[in-house]
């Protein structure tokens with residue numbers, strides 16, 4: 312996020328916040344995860360591929376008997392992921408709700424695995440159980456703001472890494488690290504685990520106190 316806590320601009324456009332060192336850190340974290348997840352808002356805004364970028368890290372995964380890339384998961388209640396989204400392909404899981412229109416589900420089904428969780432919105436507890444059954448033990452969530460909120464509100468987050476880059480984005484409507492409706496009491500408490508200067512910013516690692 313930027314120094315003022317924003318993760319993209321007022322136009323929901325992706326902004327380069329991280330430098331090379333931080334991008335490499337994120338890549339290593341991806342490669343150490345069993346699955347990487349984003350909300351459909353991030354797919355629609357940024358069209359991320361969510362694959363490991365470093366050839367060396369991909370090779371290391373293969374040597375360890377894993378797939379080249381972790382599974383790629385999108386929380387997408389109404390199957391709004393575009394059929395040409397970069398995230399699609401082998402290893403992609405689109406989690407939809409029971410209300411997702413069947414034509415859109417059919418349209419995506421040749422390019423990913425579809426799982427149903429929840430009646431009108433993806434039920435994250437349900438989804439976590441499904442992913443656990445698939446062997447996922449370490450899930451890395453890469454945003455965006457609405458999915459981060461739901462996961463934290465549901466008590467499903469164990470660790471939070473925040474890279475704060477040296478820029479200001481501004482805008483009351485720009486997505487922040489955690490959006491949603493906000494807590495009014497019982498604010499989730501965090502334990503600071505590590506602080507590390509990186510590029511022209513700082514990396515913070517927190518654990519969530521359950």
Ligand SMILES: NC(=O)c1ccc[n+]([C@@H]2O[C@H](COP(=O)([O-])OP(=O)(O)OC[C@H]3O[C@@H](n4cnc5c(N)ncnc54)[C@H](OP(=O)(O)O)[C@@H]3O)[C@@H](O)[C@H]2O)c1
Nearest residue numbers: 318319323350351352353356388433454455456457458461
């Ligand atoms: N700086 C960064 O590191 C970073 C990383 C990621 C994203 N971003 C930015 O964040 C913005 C996108 O964030 P966003 O908040 O708009 O979207 P998001 O969190 O990526 O996706 C939110 C969408 O996910 C779907 N969803 C399904 N189940 C959900 C659940 N249980 N709880 C919450 N959402 C659920 C909802 O759509 P349905 O109701 O249709 O399912 C919801 O609108 C973009 O501007 C992007 O550039 C920045």
